Amino acid sequence: MRNSLIQAYLPLVIWVGLGAGLGRFLPAALPRLLGRGLYWIGIPLEIFTLARQTHFAEDTGLAPLYTVVSLGLGLGLGLVGLAVVRSLAATIPAEAVAIEIGVAPGSELLPSQPVELALWPDTATMTWVDKPRQGSFVLASMLGNTGFVGLAIVPTLVSGPYLGWAVFYSVTQNVVGTYGLGVFIASWFGRGAQTKSRWQQLRDVVTVPSLWAFALGSVSQVWAWPPLLDEALHQSVWLVIPVALVLMGLRLSQLQGWSSLQPALVPAMLKVLVLPVMVGAVTLGAGLPKDGVLVLVLMSGMPSAFAGLILAEEYDLDRELAAASIALSTGGLLLTIPLWLLVFG
Template identity: 55%
Template sequence: MTDTLFQAYVPLLFWTGLGLLLFRFLPDSLPRFLGRSLYWVGIPLEILALARQTNFADQIGLAPLATIAILICGLVLAWTSLQIVRKTASNTRLNSGETDAPVQEAIAEKSLHAIATSSITEQPAVNFWEARSRQGSFILSSMFGNTGFVGLAIAPAFVSEDYLGWIVFYSITHNVVGTYGIGVFLASYFGRSVHQISWRTLVRDILTVPSLWAFTVGYLTRAVELPSILESGLHSCIWVIIPTALLLMGMRLSQLQGWNSLRLALVPAVLKVFVVPSLVGLVATLAGLPAEPRLALVLMSGMPTAFAGLILAEEYELDRDLIASIIVLTTIMLFVTIPIWLFLFGDRPIF
């Protein structure tokens, strides 16, 4: 397992670090081009290849249900933690001897909208957790992980082929039900978008997720034998897609603003990469789930906060600084948590 851990960390560190270093010398439009290319072509090809080579176990139907349950658990924990943080921040302000005068003065100088969307460091007198835009960022960042680019690049290294379907199912369900379903709803609820999201638009967005169609095609064509050159090319493309995804993550990290909010991002970051996966592993163990699917669920639920959160923040005017800080923290914490999950929930010793 030490060799597997080393083999997973080396490309993660190398390609992510390379993306961080090279971005300043590359066109600003390159990350968007890579992101769209991976979304529409790269990740669907990887899912197609994984779906064709996966020996789906009898319990594979549990994966989507488990993913939805994990999303709901994340939502409940995020909402509860947010209320505790709000209450604690309010009590701290009152116990420090602050009166409402500074708050009223701050509100007088700015509109409510400006307060809600301004940087955290610009609001020393105001309980910033009362801003709906910040509350939305807190919840989104605590719930949705980067299961596509990062999850599909890392998790398969620790799970045998018989259970790769759990990882693929988790990624698709997480993106379709989570990011493009619950995520859009929450962003719209907490945000200040001028757009009205109709059910027709939401259904269209879900049905046009390319990874969903790629999985369907791959699953239905498992018995179809492709020409050897196509089959080998399909599997070889994974070794191009994974470095590209990690390279993109490094570029995106170099673009992030709002690192001053790291202290405030600690609670949602810990929720995302430690609390939720711990509960997933505990419940899966008590339910008698075999070690490999249990590890697959734990690893995927502990992926760092998704960059899609920044896209939703831009569209619905949520707090971009907070989400950016949480992405940074959860990405760093990933290197620490993976060995923990392998030790606690894997079926093979790490050392």
């Protein structure tokens, strides 16, 4: 298992390290350009290729259902976790602050208005009141990296017919979760403080290029293409992955130490620890085969999705929180995978 993890994470370390190392020397606008390029071209190309070249067996029919269940659980956890964090960052009267630190309150020393005390110090100018930060929190808690990391790791840990479940989980999350529900959430919380009508939100979802890419890729299975073209599509995926990892490294290079990571502790923990436990409990209660349960637990416990960072670039969410959640949850994955193999394997 250790060798499999090393093999799976070697590209992660190389490309993210490259992005982090070059981040200080590249133009500040480059991360946003890369993010938009992945959103409009790179990710749709990957999903088109996956939809065209994957032939789903009948025993994968339940995978989309449980993927949607996992997304619903992740959304619920994200909203509850956000409510808890916001309550912990509630304002406290200045007089209470003075008593706590042992200073006698007085108008000449302390302001009369409340002072905000947050359990996690806010980075830059972003606070928990800001909708862009809230949106990144929810997305980091709900969406996992089932494509770049999940499909690289799970096949080394699971064998047999349930590998098809992993592929279908990844495709379903990309289509329904990331570029369906995820776009709706990003549209709701993002792009400044604009008030969006339901029509604008629906338009954002319907015009997502990845949804159309999945539909076209599925339909194109009945068309015979030259082998060279299919091979070119397959190889293009291996270009998209490094670009996404470099983008992650570029954003990580902008993190301001531990203070940047603290706001991401809760969504990272919800994603790689709490959500897989809930998915495991639901699937075991439903009587699914043990191998199927393990696949669903592993896929639901993948680290926060790179797509969350791409959506943050596209919809002006909190990019720093998105990048920090990816970093913490990716590190946590190395600790949780042996746990899931022990409990559900």
